[in-house]
Amino acid sequence: MKKQLWFMVGLLIIAYSQNSYAQNDAAAKALLTKVSQKYNAYKTIQANFSLDIKQANGGSHTDAGTIYLDKSNNKYQVSTKNQVLISDSKTQWNIMKAEKEVEISEASNSTNEINPTNIFSFYTSGFKYTLTNTEKVKGLTLSVVELSPLDSKKNYSKIKLRINKASNLIYDTTVFDKSGNRYTYTLASQEGNKALSGSLFVFNKNDYKGFEIVDLR
Template identity: 90%
Template sequence: MKKQLWFIVGLLFMMYSQNSYAQNDAAAKALLTKVSQKYNTYKTIQANFSLLIKQASGGSHTDAGTLYLDKANNKYQVNTKNQVLISDAKTQWNIMKAEKEVEISEASNSTNEINATNIFSFYTTGFKYTLTNAEKVNGLTLNVVNLTPVDSKKNYSKIKLRINKATNLIYDTTIFDKSGNRYTYTLASQQGNKALSENLFVFNKNDYKGFDIVDLR
């Protein structure tokens, strides 16, 4: 099976807040609560993102795309140059354009893994957290929280979450996997409560004529 670009780390890249933080750092907890409250006001989100992969070997890879999320119904579409992921909350379609192949699998709505439905709220459970020094990027002041998974069996050792101080919106997320690779997702723009067409979350095979269909369910 070909790996999905949207969390190529081997994770599924964790929107329902559970508001149960693991432990540590009251200042970090207060900040994450503000971020969670901000995103909880959104029923839908459209976000443009970029991905930077820095490999332990020194190589790198970049990509960019758009995430459409119907938070209330756990539906999403992730669209990049080479790949489209569509989920109607029951089924996921992984469309690989270059390979002209579509993989069909059951949608994962687990809160125990990072996936497209909870990228904005994965930090609310299962982590130890500390607030570190703020950073400046492109004139923005970013608060920085380092997250360490409580479950040591996770295949990543740390997540660095940077939050726009002025808006309490996530600026970027960097995942440090145990093999030495780093995956940084930067949210270039975010629009909350935007009207999204239901067609975004429906796979239409007529749009992909000539593609091989592989059903993994």
């Protein structure tokens, strides 16, 4: 399952702070604008998340972790039990603990390319969207927006975004890929403008002694 974290920071993340929407449901646009404004006010974000995968063949997988994001400097760390992604905006380290391997690659800061700095604003371009209904979960009222990619070559067919109606924060995101698998990412807690240590965004090889280093740059 070493690539599951890559899938998380892949399918969910499309474009950062581009508030240009296609012709869509006016109510959905108004809601997504509020969500975008909420997250754009944060310079840093720390969020705990869980991942629930339902496979087309009936299999399943769960994982959980934390994302630390310094938006203004395009730096991040995404950490789970078995894998860590670190970027200082120039270099990215993909640390796979079970394999005892670290892959080093150049960080991408493109607004048109997949990268973890965009995780809280992926919905702002590249989609058609519709506000569907309201759902109740754990005493919370959630607004539901369904997004369809404008690019038919994407390997997913639909994304379901549920938004906490009281806070305008994303509650969870479900990605439906074309092979029939379903990936649900739930944000258990989110904290904006938290002071984050710079060490979170630096790879320290002394923490991973005995790991094979694979430089892909």
